[in-house]
Amino acid sequence: MRIAVIGGGISGMLSWYLLQQEHQVTLFEANDYLGGHTATVEVEVAGQSYAIDTGFIVFNDWTYPVFNKFIGELGVEKLDTEMSFSVKNLKQNLEYNGNTFASLFAQKRNILRPSFWRMLADIVRFNKLGKQLVAADHPDLDLKLGEFLQKYKFGKGMRDNYLLPMGAAIWSAGLTEMPSFPVRFFLRFFNNHGLLNLADRPQWAVIKGGSKRYVDALLNKVGTHNLRLSQQISSVVRNEQGVIIHFANGTTEQFDKVVFACHSDQALALLGNNATTDEQTILGAIAYQQNEVVLHTDTRLLPQRRAAWASWNYNLDATERSRATLTYNMNILQRLQAPVTFCVTLNNSTAIATDKILGSYRYAHPVYNMMTMAAQLKRNLINGQNHSYFCGAYWYNGFHEDGARSAVDVAAMFGIQY
Structure with missing residues (x-):
């Protein structure tokens, strides 16, 4: 045919x-x-060429069987990478990176902050409850995420400084959309990707030399x-x-x-x-939603403390709420050795110094409801x-x-x- x-x-x-x-x-x-x-965008800095991914970046060894088989047949080499997540909220003088105990408390005052400990406790409770409800195919999986968080009395700190930014980062969605996300869809994804586990998570990877x-x-x-x-x-x-x-x-x-x-x-x-x-x-x-993507080298969009820099860095200070506002640290993700830090930022271009912009793009992502x-x-x-x-x-x-x-x-x- x-x-x-x-x-x-x-x-x-x-x-x-x-x-x-x-x-x-x-x-x-x-x-x-x-x-x-x-x-993948080819850029040159200090006489050296770098291949930076601006769209598809990562995949893992748990939930990407078809893609792994495909690139295996093509003979493409991959590199293991780190999938860490940080949040910066200057209005609350808060930043953290959940990758390790040290990065979690990169901002030392978090150790003495009761609200931070409540957020951590809520995360642990959410993970445990999520696993239980998915295993039982519980009727509450048919709630919207905002309704679910309210019903089970999860705190504002966990909601606003962890779960909604995490979801927005994963699906390139806006914080305003996340409370309407279907809980079944949300928890099923988190469970399948090991995000409800404190340990035992998939190994993430990138294509060596760019996707x-x-x-x-x-x-x-x-x-x-x-x-x-x-x-x-x-x-x-x-x-x-x-x-x-x-x-x-x-x-x-x-x-x-x-x-x-x-x-x-x-x-x-x-x-x-x-x-x-x-x-x-x-x-x-x-439906689909457009997202603006900027490749740049302005590290001001990352957390103030270098110890809090993560692969994915959510910026809650951006004025845009209906779109995801995060920055990927491509040096971490693609394991790049470079004299500058390559960043890929979604929907926060006005915060980037114009002389540090290397390229601007637009990609559309599906809307989930x-x-x-x-x-x-x-x-x-x-x-x-x-x-x-x-x-x-x-x-x-x-x-x-x-x-x-x-x-x-x-x-x-x-x-x-x-």
Whole structure:
């Protein structure tokens, strides 16, 4: 069969890789590069070149089985990394890094601060309770996160200085959105990733030399003759014979099947009036949110105390509340030896010194709420119907593995197991 895959992120790349084993597959990408959120930027400092990841950065040995298998087949080398998390709240004169006992009390006054000890006690109680409720499939998992924290009387310190920033950092969401997160979704993710454990957590890793290395390895393995970059598709029309792709330049191409490996809202826009009622309802219920990403070297966005610097650093002092405001310390994450500290900051560009900015980008992430979870359960109503298949991280937890997993789901519908 002739199959069109629309979208060159992890979902599209893995769909292309798997489906072409038995079919003639063409991958269409709107950007002039392949990779989507796999976006490594080459920068030069003091005569030395560095490859800095600005989108997809980390994965682990517990919950990324498909992606680990994929890069293993491509022969890509990975590096173990540290996944630590800090919070800075200057209004409360508070900062901490939860990685070690020493970094937890990098701000010495935390030792004598009763509110800090209450926060730690609440974290331990939340972890224990979360495990119990997940194991019992408790009805309270159907609450929203804000309702859950209130019902079980968790303190404001734990809520505002730990749990909501942690969730916002993980899902690139806003603090204002987090209280509406479904508890079942939230706790299931935390439990699966070992975040409810004080110890026994997965080993996190990065791609050695930048995440783009696995994209390069893919192209070296499969070639580029069925890859079409900078493709502006205006619409997709299905009929009894198959699929017609209409391009912005007025040309059309016919395929037997189409795989929408783009975001849910993008797929719906391409279908336009040709979308079925189920497609409109299901894809329309899964929204995406834009996040501004800045690569820079301004360490003022990290905690004041170097001992509190972490891989992920949440800044509660930023005025933006509807978007995540955190800074990744790329020297820690990518194990870089450099004369400067490379930082990647979300949604806090006005706080960054302009002479330290190396690049600005925008990436969209799925929004998770009750509507999203309900729509995820109805994927079978549209997947494989009307010669069309839908894959993307939005069907699961929104991460790289989820995009890869959804591509495997689509390949299985064509009889290709992975």
